[in-house]
Amino acid sequence: xxxxxxxxxxxxxxxxxxxxxxxxxxxxxxxxxxxxxxxxxxxxxxxxxxxxxxxxxxxxxxxxxxxxxxxxxxxxxxxxxxxxxxxxxxxxxxxxxxx
Numbered sequence: 001x002x003x004x005x006x007x008x009x010x011x012x013x014x015x016x017x018x019x020x021x022x023x024x025x026x027x028x029x030x031x032x033x034x035x036x037x038x039x040x041x042x043x044x045x046x047x048x049x050x051x052x053x054x055x056x057x058x059x060x061x062x063x064x065x066x067x068x069x070x071x072x073x074x075x076x077x078x079x080x081x082x083x084x085x086x087x088x089x090x091x092x093x094x095x096x097x098x099x
Contacts, residue, residue, distance in 0.1 A: 003045070007038040014039075 003011075014024040014035075021039070025032045071091070073080040075098050082091070 003038060003042055008042070010035065011039055011042050 010024075010028065010030065014021065017024055019027065021035060022032055024030070025035050070084050071082040071086060073082070
């Protein structure tokens, strides 16, 4: 037996409502026993219906974009190159230590 559009719409609405079956039935003035019976039919039909085949979507993998530029520190004849993404608090601590 195929469920009517009326019951399918109620079952779908109940599933997304967050309400218990009893609360949904009270709110929509439905007989709980009838709703429960239609829900059992719906679930039985779902078990008999083969699942849809998976859909494959094309994707394009690209290499990650690396940040451009960086920070170059010159200190007492030394050169230190750091990525632009270096943590600001770590860099501040480094500069304090270098004096």
